Amino acid sequence: MEQNTKKKTNKKFIFIIGGLLLVGLVYGGIKFFHSLHHEETDDAQIESNMNSIIPHVGGYVEKIYVTDNETVKQGDTLFVIDQRDYIVKLEQARANLAAAESQIGVAQASTTGYQANAAASSAQVSTASGNIETARIKLRRATDDYNRYKNLYDSQSITAQQYEQALAAKEEAENQLSILQSQQKAAQSQSRAAFSQTNVSEKQVTVAEANVKSAQAQVDAAQLNLDYTIVTAPIDGQLSSVDIQKGQYVSPGQSLFYLVNTSEKWVVANFKETQLEKMKVGQEVHIEVDAYPGEDYVGKITNFSPATGARFSLLPPDNATGNFVKTVQRLPVKIDFSQDNNAEALSKIRAGMNVNVDVYLD
Numbered sequence: 001m002e003q004n005t006k007k008k009t010n011k012k013f014i015f016i017i018g019g020l021l022l023v024g025l026v027y028g029g030i031k032f033f034h035s036l037h038h039e040e041t042d043d044a045q046i047e048s049n050m051n052s053i054i055p056h057v058g059g060y061v062e063k064i065y066v067t068d069n070e071t072v073k074q075g076d077t078l079f080v081i082d083q084r085d086y087i088v089k090l091e092q093a094r095a096n097l098a099a100a101e102s103q104i105g106v107a108q109a110s111t112t113g114y115q116a117n118a119a120a121s122s123a124q125v126s127t128a129s130g131n132i133e134t135a136r137i138k139l140r141r142a143t144d145d146y147n148r149y150k151n152l153y154d155s156q157s158i159t160a161q162q163y164e165q166a167l168a169a170k171e172e173a174e175n176q177l178s179i180l181q182s183q184q185k186a187a188q189s190q191s192r193a194a195f196s197q198t199n200v201s202e203k204q205v206t207v208a209e210a211n212v213k214s215a216q217a218q219v220d221a222a223q224l225n226l227d228y229t230i231v232t233a234p235i236d237g238q239l240s241s242v243d244i245q246k247g248q249y250v251s252p253g254q255s256l257f258y259l260v261n262t263s264e265k266w267v268v269a270n271f272k273e274t275q276l277e278k279m280k281v282g283q284e285v286h287i288e289v290d291a292y293p294g295e296d297y298v299g300k301i302t303n304f305s306p307a308t309g310a311r312f313s314l315l316p317p318d319n320a321t322g323n324f325v326k327t328v329q330r331l332p333v334k335i336d337f338s339q340d341n342n343a344e345a346l347s348k349i350r351a352g353m354n355v356n357v358d359v360y361l362d
Contacts, residue, residue, distance in 0.1 A: 041270065236262075287355050
């Protein structure tokens, strides 16, 4: 009896061991054949663009229009900074612009007056030149008459009175020419002065126009800063925790909270370098999110990182120093969700969630 019992026990034990070995062989075979056509990793997370809300101008928060985790549309007002200082600066800039524009009118009026003076002086110079030419003709005629009368007087053919009249006419013509030449020089001097004043006035107009442009730029900058006091959502998305309160002072460039783009999501999977041999862009990927194991998600490989994750760290490893220990590196791979995914299921996942990915090798 005891021997029969021992034999039955031994047979059961053998059957159990054999069954376990068979199950192990089947499971191992399935895994082996699966590994020939698939690459898997659980070192993967959901990623999404996170826009940091940063004010362009500083000031005290006057009013907050949103709450934690609220969904917003592009252009929605998030909060408003106290505008009073920026309104005053805008009014001051507008006053400076008005003053600069009035200076243009004064400079242009002066230029018009100087241009009129320059034209009158130029006309005087032209008139003087014409008078001088007439005086030269008279002087030439008086000189010829004088020479003729002098010869006649020397030969005692005319009286002394006639000779003296010819001499007086010649001297009068010479004096008239000298007077006209002096007047021409004075007119030329006035003309040069008038043109110089015109040039100076035209430059003043140019400076005034530049001042207007500068003042206009100051108005535009003041208006832009005033507009920046109203902080709006740059994209559609969902807010993080809104860590500001009314009356708080915020600085330009200060990161206050985040706006997450919930419409664009992807997966970054970190595969071992030994897994990359058969992987390529466009391969189909099965994605399982840890938070929703019952949901099926499908994606495809979009691109591979240009370097391993370690190379992007703050202190990348340097194998040329110390003792070398070979470590298998991981390369980030970007996986985009396909259009075939259920929109409602896709909307439930959040950036940072852990996922398992299974790449179907060709």
